[in-house]
Every structure is written in C-alpha cells, then in structure tokens.
Amino acid sequence: MVPLRTAVIGTGHLGRIHARLAADAPHIDLVAIVDVSEKARQEVAEQTGARAVASYHEVLNEIDAAIVATPTVLHHKVVRELLEAGKHVLVEKPITTTVAEADELVELARDNGLVLQVGHVERFNPGLECVADKLEDIRYIQGIRASGFTFRSTDIGVVMDLMIHDIDAVLSLVKSRLVNVFAFGVAVMGEHEDIAQAQLHFENGCIAQLTASRVNYEPARSMQVFSSTMFANIDFAGRKATTVQPHPSLLAGEFDLATLSADQTAYYREHLFEELLIKQELEPEQTNAIAEEHRDFAESIREGRQVRVSGKAGRAALAVAEQVLASIAMHHWDAPPLGRRGAHMLPAMPLRKAG
Template structure:
C-alpha cells in the first residue's frame, strides 16, 4: 500500500468534501487533531463552505478538484449518488479516502470503488461509525459466536439523505454490525417495507440467515416518533442488550447448571420456586449492567483512518466491509420491491402499498407510473 506520508512527523494533509452536517463534523474534528492538516473544505454552496472554512481555518473551495494535488487523503461526505464519481476520482489520483456510509447506492458501484482502491494501493474506509461505539466494545467478548441478532433503529424524518431510503440511510449500520458479529456469509434474505413520505422506503423490516445458522432480525424506520438504536444478541453462553444511544449494556449469563441442562424445574419445592422467582436474575440467569463513558465515535473513526494510512494496515471498516453491507442492502431492497401485500399478483406490491389511486389528489401519478418514472 502506498504511503504519501511516510515521514510520521509530517502532518497528513486532508480535504473534506461536503459542508453539510456530517462534513461539518468531520472537518471540525480533523482541524483539531494532532498530525492532521485540514487543507480545504469543498462544497458547491458558497455560504456552506465559507462558514465551515471560517470555523476550521481551512481553505474553502467550490470544486474538490482544486485541492487534489495538495492533499494525501480525503473524507467524502456528499450525497450517496455522487460517491462513485467523487471517491473514484480521489482513489484514481492515489488519495486515501474515507467515504461516509453507505459506500455506494449499488453493489456494482461499490465494487468499482473497492477495485479502484486496490489498483491504486491506497486506504479505503467506510463510515460505519457504530463500529466505534464504546458500548459494543465493552461487551465484545460476550458477543462471540451469535445465534440470534435483533437490531432496531428508528428516528424522525430529517429531510436529509432523501436520495436514498431507510435501508441505505439507517439499516445499513445494523447490516454492517450483523455481518461483523456473525462473521459468516448471508445465505437467505426476507424483507418488507413501504414508503410514507417520499419516493423511497421509509420503514423496513428484514431477516438475514447466515451460513453459520445465525439469524438477524433488523428493523429501521425514519418516520418514527421515537429515537431508538438498540441491539440484542443471543449466544450459546449469554444474552446481551445494548442501547447504542445511552451506551448502557445488560449482559445475562446463565450459570453452568443452566447451560449444561442440569437444572431440574420439576424437582424444585414450592418454597424454592418462590425464591427463584424473586432472584432468578441473581442466581440462575445472572445479570450485570454497565454504562460506558461517552466518546466521539467519528473522531475514533478518523483516528483509525489516519493510523491505517500511516501503518499500512486495513482500517477497522474496510472498503470490502462497506461493499458487503451494500450487497446485503441490495438484496433487502429487492425483497421489499417483490413483496405482495395482498398475497396475489394482481394486488399491491413493493414499497408503494398505498390504497387505490382514487384517494390521491388529482395530478399525482398512479403507482405504476411513479415506479416507471424512477
């Protein structure tokens, strides 16, 4: 892997592309990290790039190409549909690149980016920031060899990332976590979902079956009145529940007597049953709770990116990992589109499960016309 910053005393020269919310986070963090020089921030909006440049001390540029010759690495925080063009050009120029999730809107485009990084011999990292959530790291040993994974991720409608739906916007995080935890190929996918406000799916539930026998149940909604980011994992030896928002974790570890099937319910006296009802999670299913201190996960993600560049190693979330998540997301979207809501070919199907067109305001396209229009 090439390394344009082989001298560890030289700062790594960085460009942040995109001055929106995520681009702002990345630029502000990079501007304060030792060993990093934020050279420029790029955005077609003069107001947005000027405001971010003023906060970070970087040069504002309208076109990222203006700064390519002066950088070693870049963060791409632009709309998903632009990732192939923007990141592809950076990689072809030999620049290490961190691409915000998802890596691309399709497997075909994700494959192209992974190949481009390999051909150039540079680092490609994908912004699956939940991998850096300290609550998961705190219980990592108890997550080994999962049998069942359940993840729920819901939020209100932010009116951002409207170029993609809930699968690539929200569920992609939990797809990545499930793939990382299971460590096994996906052999089956089932899913259903529908659109509520826009032209993409807003609510989706999916089930993944892994070659190892593990099953993952994933739910995502961006039209919810509750903000929720939870993961539950069942293994052969424990149950783990993690609130990714509050960083609170609960681990339940059955005693050896329970695990080895030596616990005989039928042999218990009435008195002992009463005792165990009150102390089940102290004696048999031993529960422990913890709360990890807050960290800036995007900062940890950036630090891993820079360390991977300097050390010539793979980042924690490689381009290949980002590509694999997109591959599963694509299969989920295919299932969503194929789902028949009325159980018949002539009935409603796909994400647009609206009633008959008679209830729609005049002038709006029918379901079939909307689908053909893209």
C-alpha cells in the same frame, strides 16, 4: 507525528460534523472544506479555520486524504477520482449506490495501495465495542433503528440510510455467509421506503431480524444478540450494553426446576438475575464514535494496517442492503388484480366491496 493533510468534501449535516471533529483532531491537518455552495463552504471554513474551495481538484496537490460526505449518488465519481489521484479516502455510508460501483473502488484502492474506509460509524460505538469480543456462536439478533423524518438523505430510502448500519454490525458479528433474505417496506414521505423490516438467514443457522424507520415518533437504536452462552442488549443511543449469562448449571442442564422447594423457588424468583441469569451492566468509556473513526483512518495509513471498516466491508453491507431492497420490491400487498406492491402500500387503491 505528522498530521494527515485532509480535505472534507461536502458540508451537509455529516460533513459539518466531520469537519468540526477533524479540525480538533491532533492526527489530522484539516486543509480544505469543499462544497459547490459558496455560502456553505465559507461558513464551515470560518468555523474550522480551513480553506474553502469549490472543487477538490483545487487541492489535490495539498492533501494526503479526503473525507467524502457528499450525497450518495456522487460517492462513486468523487472517490474514484481521489483514489486515481493517489489519495486515501474515508467515505460516508453507503459506499456507493451499487455493488458494481463499490467493486470498482475496492479494486482501485487495493491496486494503488490506498486506504478506503467506509463510515459505518456504529462499529466505533462504545456500546458495541465493549461487548463484541464476548459474543460467540450467535444464534439470533434483533435490531431496531428508528428516527423522525429529518428531510435529509432523501435520495435514498431507509434501508440505505439507517438499516445499513445494523446490516454492517450484524455482518461483523455473525461472520457467516448470508443464504436468504425476506423483507418488506413502506414508502410514506416519497418514492423511497421509509419503514423496512428484514429477516436475514445465515449459513451457520443464525437469524437476524432488523427493523428500521425514519418516520417514527420516538427514536430508537438498539440491538439484542442471543448466543449459545450469553444475551447482550446493545444500546447504541446510550453507548452502553447489558449482558446476561446463564449460570454454568443452566448451561450444563444440571438445574432441575422440579426439585426446588418452595423456599428455593421464592429465593430464585427474587434473585433470578443475580444467581441464575447473571446480569451485568457495561459502562464503557464514552468516546466520540466519529472521532474514533478519524483516528482509526489516520493511524491505519501511518501504520500500514487495515482499517476497522474497509471498503470490502462497506461493499458487503451494500450487497446485503441491495438484497433487502430487491425483496421489498417483490412484495405484493394485494392479491391480483389489485396492484399495490413493493414499498408502495400508501395511498391505498380503492378496494372492491365484498358481494
């Protein structure tokens, strides 16, 4: 099997991870490291054994595909030129800065018969993978994603930086049309929102409540999913999941609390999660999600099949993120004539004293 000749474009935090994993992947031949910074590209090239170049145009005739990990604002231009040159592309999330740009890339990839994959890496997280196919008729989802401020990705806010991972995961699970969005956010470190909360309402009645923060003193990456027959806690950080399934008698409405004796009540109190709400810890194989993302990318190209997170899926997550940002922008923190609105709750304007 001939490895996929690939260039990694961008040597920031994620670009370096992509480069290191691609260099070790048997299905990828890492041809080049691309970055405008000579020091950065040379450093990563030395670590991986790949060639260092300032522009991807220098290696277009030497590669079959590219992994794009540039700042988001450059995604559209870089990916468009790669697709126009006939190259398959794995681009980090978000796919682009606007839905209109994403639509252009999706159409270009389709018309040229190329794979366009978006780096929503949580789809490859073992914690989600091990439970996703067990969840049907989902009614409610609660997700939280929090980190400290990394001083990276400051060109976008927390919605595009972190929450979009959970948006993509929710869309992959619910598979229903979004009908309403309510959200608010707070800017702490700069112009963009650093804390956001969004409630998504779907046509099938499902509701998803998502919270994201990149100024948290404790990290968190989890999602709780309630279906009509199961509860699942997905631990993205621990890459595992816990499920709770009601006993068939509960689902059928045949369990009558009023008829329990004192001894039965005491027994079920001690054995609730063994007898009535049956708890199971799922410990999947601990694979590297980005390495699995690379494998899916390379194999989809060789086999002519769809990737797990297509350009269309990346576009869908971006469209929801745009709706979240629009709702944040509309939020008023004060009654007129005070003017705090959008994500700009801080610093607070002086408030008039009562009386």
